[in-house]
Amino acid sequence: MTTERVRELNLDYEQKYGFADPEAFLHKSPKGLSHETVEMISRFKAEPDWMREFRHRALDTFLAKPLPHWGNQELLGAIDFADIHYYVRSTEESVNDWDDVPENIKRTFTRLGIPAAEQKFLAGVTAQYDSEVVYHSIRKDLEAMGVVFTDMDSGLAKHADVVRRYWASVIPPDDNKFAALNSAVWSGGSFIYVPRGVKVEIPLQAYFRINTQNMGQFERTLIIADEGASVHYIEGCTAPVYTTNSLHAAVVELIALPGARIRYTTIQNWSNNVYNLVTKRAHAHRDAVVEWVDGNLGSKLTMKYPAIYLLGERAHGEVLSIAYAGTGQHQDAGAKMIHAAPNTSSRIISKSISKDAGRAGYRGMIKVQRDCPGCRTSVECDALLIGSAARTDTYPTMEIAENDVRVEHEARVSKLGDEQLFYLQSRGLSADQARLMIVNGFIEPFVRELPMEYAVEMNRLIELEMEGSVG
């Protein structure tokens, strides 16, 4: 079968992202989780009492809560929470001049192309290395307009009122076991506040890197777009290829106040030994728009269902996601839309590629609450299978308690078809070119939504993986 010759995506991961710096840390918590660890992290960060208490309460919640008993039980059950470093600090403090970043860390991010990307097209950058943000910068003109873009720890220190007001208001610690874990041991992440009416035209970016073995990264991101404001935030993630597993359990909260617009783009390309168990949720108030653009290429197991609570009239939510699973990967991705106000609308487009023994899927929830007339929602799932051992799952849930609605869900599953290949080859394309064209066409709606530089990178990545697949 010709289609079996398509190469693994990320075949060159080891060369591109898989390098590891020697672990050079100022402070590394011993393995395992206890109130002592939490106390240590909080004291280390000189946090206010309310945050320290929040952490301790969250730890109790984490310890009391069972693991989800849905999803990939085998992989979830293999997580050994006692074998993880919950806090690893590699630098003294976060800096805003690239030259001040320690040499070893700078080398990492230079290899990943961060400074170059910043110069080219970003309005601001945050780089997180293990538990702490090591570098951040923001364009002066945005700062002058009152835009705040900083790491979460600095945000807590310098904008305590705003942080305290919105903190955990979208994702309380008892939401799920991993949100509780993050709430207890969070470190780093981004804090963004965009003042009323300010439109940040150029994307802000964060780059997350796990370097230490058996490390847990628990960044916490909070983005608030005030009335009529708009912002686009992009994050990328990679890690070295170690033989032991790492855990990434982020919490991301977005608040789009009336008329605001937030787009949050993720290109998740963790190495295949990272558990990526992330809670992402947004509140969209009246006339606000929230969009999650979510690409999952890496990790061993991803469980991520970006959610939007449409809380005000005419709010609109969109999730556009793509997942790629090769052998040894399970992408349990999806989306949730909660229509809690009249005349709200939402759209979910989910595309997945399962190759060889890879497993990718869509797990979703659409809820329309009572007395919310005029809601519209549509879900489209498309799964592409390459190889007879590939697996795809679709688990959509629709709960509709209002009669004046339009709810549509569609899913299709197909293999990378011999007929399509034959057709394209009969038009003079090589087998490689034909496969690439089919896969490119499949992911095109996703790539179209990326900033140009990311789109180019994404296409190049796919092209690399597809070329030379016939000997």
Added chain:
Amino acid sequence: MAKPMSATAPAVSPADPRPAVPTSAGITEFSRHRGEGAAALQQRLHAAAALARAELPDRVRHLWRYTDPVRLLPRRLLAPAPQDVVLDAPAVGPVVLVAPGQTPRLSAAATACGITVAPLFADADAAEFYGQAVPATAGYFEALNGAAWNLGLSVRIPRGRHLAEPLRVLIPAPAGGDLLPRLLIVVEESASLTVVEEHYGGGAGGLVLGATEILAGADAEVRHALVQRWADGQVGHLIQRAHLARDARFVGATVSLGGDLAKLDLGAVLAGEGARSEIVGVTLPRQRQHLDHHTLHRHTAGRTWSNIDFKAAVSDRARSAYTGLIRIEKNAPGSEAYQENRNLLLGEQARADTIPELEILTDEVSCSHGATVAPVDPEQIHYLRSRGLPPEAALYLIVRGFVESVLAQTPDGVREELDALITARLAGLRRAE
């Protein structure tokens, strides 16, 4: 350090709502009293052992997300089937009539084609097929029925024989008692049969927990119509599974209208190459009814084909829940599977939940599903009214059109009757709106 354990002691659980698992002695006595032989007793004991191990269904699983299994539990097991049933003579000529305490009645045509209809396990061959489609190990309710069924019927049509008339199985629910019916329908190689299984009667305090096994041999053709028109107040759970051998063809048509709370679990396993299955259903919950339906198509052999068309039109404050799973196993290349679930919300307080699931474990497939939830299109009403129809007639026409595709797939010989049932219910809707 060990993995963190729960810091709090497990909450004290309220008294286990499950009925006590019957003892071997109790089952032996029950079986003997019913005059059953060794094969039946052995199956009951096997099911009781499975029941002792089975947990109540997990509400986290989508199959049970919308219906509390505790509401479907009998008070005690091993009660004989109540005899106080009312026989509701069917509208068109019955071929066989079954109810607790009734003797099956066959038409001349049925007798001539060699069909056998007998109490379950009266026919010694039953053991050969029993439990293949609904094994006691499949889950709590499967085990419950397997251990304690109190009304059993086996139907078997020999190889290559055909019965044109539908075979009619009437299962009236007793008022206020527990009925656990069990049907075994065997259609041998290249034979064909249509069975209408009709549940009706009952009322407040009544509970039916049924299981129907359908085994279709190679190249056999089976049409099964399941009619659920229990009285108000009735509660019930019905499991229907067909097991299809090579090139077998199955059509399962469900019309589900009655009861306060009903959960119907309908499905087919496409186990032989070239098997085809079509499941269609319509449910019309009204007032405060809670009607929950599940469909399963499991493809375990290659070149198999399946389709599902399930429609719900929900009035008043009623609730419809639909969950469906299509699973294509690794060793089932060349399979095609399709699924549609459409929901029409007629009442402002009506509620529809839908979870159409796919699990596809191989790439050589063609598979799609769709689900929609929407009210009646006001433009359609407007169009019909502008042609001079009163509003209720317009609404009737639209809902009738909505369920038409399902009716079209129901077996010949029962379509008119199902149509009449639906029409009668829609007439009620007309008044209610």
